[in-house]
Amino acid sequence: MPMVDVHDEAAMTRYTEFVRNSPYAQACQDPAWSQVKNNWQPFYFFLEEDGAILAAMxxxxxxxxxxxxxxxxxxGPVCDPRDVQLVKRMFDEAESYLQKTEDIxxxxxxxxxxxxxxxxxxxxKAGFIVRNSEKEPHATIQPRMNxxxxxxxxxxxxxxxxxxxKTRYNIRLAARKGVxxxxxxxxxAVxxxxxTHEIMSTRxxxxxxxxxxxxxxxAAFGDNARIYLATYEGEVLSGALCLSYGTCTWYMYGGSTNSHRNLMPNYLMQxxxxxxxxxxxxxxxxxxxxFEIDETDGLYKFKRGFVGEDNVTAYIGELDRVYDDAAYQEYLNK
Incomplete structure (x- = not known):
């Protein structure tokens, strides 16, 4: 059974090194992610050939x-997602254990x-349900568009x-005004x-x-994680949690206060x-x-100023393999 024993230090090290060094590395697939989602139970699966790991999940x-x-x-999984048969094999391995022991x-x-x-x-065709309805942009766990x-x-x-x-102007304005x-x-700093995150959410x-x-x-990601703070005359105006992992630096969470918003601190922080x-x-x-391209959405317009109008990335969505239709429908209807 190609499942990692979490108590086997050498096996966990081997698995983690593959995940972190793969061209398909994802922070949420790193074993460290289980420290963040600490109310979930983690399992780690892999495929190998001639002693080398091909894929992990x-x-x-x-x-x-x-x-x-x-x-x-x-x-996940940590492999080429265009290789449908490899993803299917990865699911088969995980399923063979989880369906028997975890009642998924x-x-x-x-x-x-x-x-x-x-x-x-x-x-x-490979047996997955693909969920990516544009009519229900909030129906998936993660936003389909980045x-x-x-x-x-x-x-x-x-x-x-x-x-x-305008984005360039606001970056320079913030710096010129003393942000x-x-x-x-x-x-x-956290x-x-x-x-700032709490104030923004309330607003x-x-x-x-x-x-x-x-x-x-x-704590989980160490030097790969930073808190950024934008201040003016010693007052914190905005903050962000940024994670750099694999091929991506990720603006994970942000926030801003209600003070001096005219100084455009978020632009300089980004x-x-x-x-x-x-x-x-x-x-x-x-x-x-x-969740959608909306010209009236201030957050969309803010991000668009950095990436342009043509750089909205629409992902495939969720790939589901279902083992209990009644439970699945109850879950979807929540």
Whole structure:
């Protein structure tokens, strides 16, 4: 059974090294992610050939419907998602264990691969349910559409030149008016960021994660995680949690207060995080998800100013393998 024994240090090291060094590396597939999602139970599966790992899949399970468990490989598996048969083999391996021991009703993944009709048809032919309805943009766990900036081979000056003129103006305005951006990994910085995140969530009428969640992210990912804070005359105006992993630097969470918003601190803060990605040598800067292209949505317009109108990335959505139809329908209807 190609499942990693979490108590076998050598096996976990081998698995983790493959996941982190793969060209398909994803932070949410790293074993460290289980420290963040600490109320889920982790399992780690892999395929190998001639002693070399070909593919891996980190799966988290939680009871979700009719007393049965959801098994979720967030942004997995770690392999070429266009290789449908390899993904199917990876699912077969995980299923052979989880269906027997964990009483799962669903095994799901949502790889970061662009959608196209041929790929979707191939997954459906392989026995997957593909969920990506544009009529229900909030129906998937992760947003299907992300806004990503391709920084490959570009200098800071070249990237700036590619931003919308208003975005460049706001970056420079913030710096000219005295906004300062710094980063830290300290507990004090996490709390300062959390305050901005809480204020922003209240202002927009949305829910937010507790402070402990962000503390776990920072503890789990170490030097790959930073808190960025934009300040003016010593007052924190905005904050962000940024994660750099594999080929991507990811603006994971953000927040802002209600003070001095005219100073455009978020623009300068984003620019400093983009520059960190350049320092790290990652190809992509990921501004995070959007659920729909909406010109009246301020967040969409903000991100569009950095990546342009043509850089909305629509992924294939969720790939489901279902083992209990009644539990699956109950889960979808929640």
């Amino acid at each position: 980190s799966v988290l399970t939680i009871t979700a419907a009719k007393g049965k468990k959801l098994a979720y490989a967030n942004r 009703f669903l095994l799901r993944c949502d790889p970061e691969v662009l959608n196209d009709p041929q790929l979707q048809a191939a997954y459906e 806004m990503r900036l391709d920084t490959a081979g570009q200098t800071e000056e070249e990237l700036l030149a590619g931003f919308h003129s 300062e951006v710094s980063w830290s990994q300290s507990e004090e 709390k300062a960021f959390y305050d 927009q009428g949305i829910t937010h994660r507790p402070l402990e969640y962000f503390q776990r992210v920072m 620019w400093e995080m983009i520059k960190w990605g350049l320092e790290r040598g990652t190809r992509w800067y990921d501004f995070g998800g959007i």
